[in-house]
Amino acid sequence: MVGGGQGAFIGAVHRKAMALDGQYELVAGALSSTREKALASGRELGLRDDRNHGDWQSLLADELKRRPDERIDVVCIVTPNHVHFPVAQAFVDAGFHVVCDKPLVHTGAQAEELVAAVRKQGTVFGVTYNYTGYPMVRQARAMVRAGELGAIRKVVVEYNQGWLATKLEAEGNKQAAWRSDPAQSGGAGAVGDIGSHAENLVATVTGLKLESLCADLAAFVPGRTVDDDASMLLRFEGGARGVLVASQVNTGLENGFRLRVSGTLGSIEWWQEEPNRLTHFPGEGPMRVLTRGAPWLHPAALRAGRIPPGHPEGFIEAFANVYLGVAAAIRAHGAGVAADPLEADYPGVEDGARGVHFIGAVLASSRSNQKWTPLP
Numbered sequence: 001m002v003g004g005g006q007g008a009f010i011g012a013v014h015r016k017a018m019a020l021d022g023q024y025e026l027v028a029g030a031l032s033s034t035r036e037k038a039l040a041s042g043r044e045l046g047l048r049d050d051r052n053h054g055d056w057q058s059l060l061a062d063e064l065k066r067r068p069d070e071r072i073d074v075v076c077i078v079t080p081n082h083v084h085f086p087v088a089q090a091f092v093d094a095g096f097h098v099v100c101d102k103p104l105v106h107t108g109a110q111a112e113e114l115v116a117a118v119r120k121q122g123t124v125f126g127v128t129y130n131y132t133g134y135p136m137v138r139q140a141r142a143m144v145r146a147g148e149l150g151a152i153r154k155v156v157v158e159y160n161q162g163w164l165a166t167k168l169e170a171e172g173n174k175q176a177a178w179r180s181d182p183a184q185s186g187g188a189g190a191v192g193d194i195g196s197h198a199e200n201l202v203a204t205v206t207g208l209k210l211e212s213l214c215a216d217l218a219a220f221v222p223g224r225t226v227d228d229d230a231s232m233l234l235r236f237e238g239g240a241r242g243v244l245v246a247s248q249v250n251t252g253l254e255n256g257f258r259l260r261v262s263g264t265l266g267s268i269e270w271w272q273e274e275p276n277r278l279t280h281f282p283g284e285g286p287m288r289v290l291t292r293g294a295p296w297l298h299p300a301a302l303r304a305g306r307i308p309p310g311h312p313e314g315f316i317e318a319f320a321n322v323y324l325g326v327a328a329a330i331r332a333h334g335a336g337v338a339a340d341p342l343e344a345d346y347p348g349v350e351d352g353a354r355g356v357h358f359i360g361a362v363l364a365s366s367r368s369n370q371k372w373t374p375l376p
Contacts, residue, residue, distance in 0.1 A: 002056045002087050003079030005031030005041030007174055010101060011078040014128070015045075017319035018076070020306075023327040027051055028072050030059040033083070056087050064094060073097060073330055074124070080178040081185050081192065085110045088125075092117045097124040097330050099323070103196045104352030106186040108360050108376065111353035118349045124333055126326040127352035129200040131257065133321030135292045135304040135313070136278040138345070140261070140268050141205045142298035143280070149263030150283075155234070155242035157202050159194040160256040164228050164248040167221050182226050188359045189226030191217065194257075195246035199358045200351060201259055202244070208236040210358065212372040213244075215365035220249045232362060235372070276312055300342060322346045 004011015011031070018024035028051035031041035035054030042052030053059040063071045074097040077087050085105040091098050092114065104127055105111050118125045131137060143149065168176035178184040179193055186192055202208065215232040219225065228249045234242030250256070257272035266282040276292040290297065293309030304321045305313060325346030332339035357376050365373035 001026060001029040001031060001076045001078060002059065003031065003033075003077060003083065004029075005037055006044070008032075008078065009175055013316065013319060014076055014078050014099075014101075014323075016316050017130075018323050020316065020320035021324050021327075023324065024074075028053070028059060028063065030054065030056040033079070056083075056090075060090055060094060063096075071096075073334075074099060074326070077101060082106065082183065085114065088114055089117060092121055092123060092125065095121055095123065097326075097333070099126040099128060099326055100352065101128050102200070102352060102355060103186065103188075103192045103359060104349070104356050106356075108353075108357050111356040115349050115353050122333075124326060124329045125349040125352075126322060126329075127347045127349065127355075128319065128322055129197060129204070129347040129351065129355075130315070130319040130322055131197055131201055131272065132204045132347055133304060133318035133325075134270075134272075134275050135297070135301045135321075136270055136275060136290065137201070137205065137318075138304050139278055139290060139297050139301035140259070140270055141207075142300055143268060144206055144261060144263075148265065149261060149268065150265030152206055152208060152236075152238075152240045152261060152263045154260075154262040155202055155206060155208070155236075155240065156260045157198045157242070158245045158256065158258045159198045159247075160245065160250040160253045161194065161248045162251045162253040164190075164221065165251040167223060169224075180224055180226055185226060186359070187226070187363050189219070189224070190228050190246050190248045191230045191362050192359050194248065195230055195244065195362065196355045196359060197257070198244050198246055200347065200355055201257075202234075202242065203351070203354065204347070205259065206236075206240075206261055208238070208240055210375050211235045211237045212374045213361055213365055214371050214373065215362045217362070217366040227366075230362065230366075232365070275314055275318070300345060303342060303345075 030053040032038035038054050075091045077100040169180040212235045213232050217227040218229045229247040232244045260269045269279045278290045280288040293305045325344050328343035329339045361373050361375050
């Protein structure tokens with residue numbers, strides 16, 4: 001693991017998710033950009049001294065000196081955004097499998113360079129768009145792809161939080177500080193942090209390709225230099241339309257992530273704060289509430305559940321499903337066989353690259369007076 005040491009939020013989430021199914025063991029790391037903190041963090045997690053490093057370059061150099069059967073299988077990158085690209089590129093070029101947090105990198109050029117490197121090496125590369133791991137998101141994807149909603153006409157996705165409604169970054173909050181610093185987060189704030197999840201959820205469930213968008217970004221908190229609120233209209237290839245809202249200044253809201261997809265035969269709606277339910281509105285017939293674990297769900301949705309129906313599953317389990325898919329892909333790669341797509345179900349480097357291009361188009365649209373900004 002690179003990053004995710006003392007004081008980090010998401011690194012601990014990754015470790016819990018990896019541990020859930022017994023497929024991973026953390027054996028080496030460079031857990032902070034500060035050497036002393038990195039070493040202290042590794043000691044806390046029980047890393048051996050010879051595999052506990054003060055920086056990621058030392059980690060990579062040490063692994064390359066080891067026999068192939070002693071090396072790590074995969075590196076997990078959970079740093080602030082600006083570190084993603086150099087670490088991912090170096091480990092991919094060295095032939096290692098990689099899992100990287102989102103957004104993948106800062107620029108479209110970096111994204112395409114990374115995609116090309118992964119294709120050249122033929123390694124596994126996962127991007128932790130963790131909401132794709134929820135069983136009922138996978139059920140929604142299966143229903144849309146099977147044509148149960150008919151031709152898709154309208155998609156509405158909202159991701160509303162309130163934790164940055166004040167200038168939390170000025171109060172010593174580490175998570176707020178790097179997310180509001182364009183040198184670390186990139187040019188986008190809320191769009192990169194949670195808008196990227198919204199884009200990915202739409203693409204994962206619907207399979208629609210975004211053609212163009214019209215975005216309006218704002219930084220409501222005085223002195224903040226990146227967006228904390230975003231509203232946009234979306235146009236998809238084939239004629240479908242969409243609305244995307246991503247805001248971190250909705251005072252009092254927690255993690256209001258909601259998706260509604262409407263087609264010629266019906267609609268579905270999923271809400272992350274009640275993730276074990278998917279509401280289906282058929283064009284003919286009564287509303288249905290589908291619940292996690294029910295025997296009539298799609299195999300991909302059933303496979304993503306771990307405990308009997310009625311027992312709630314949530315964020316960590318969804319995160320773990322992404323890691324479970326990556327593990328299946330790595331095992332198949334090692335065996336020299338094609339991975340079972342039902343098992344190796346995870347967002348890949350191309351998904352991460354698409355998200356970077358989306359962020360770039362949003363920023364360009366917000367700066368422009370032109371109504372529609374095409375996607376590359």
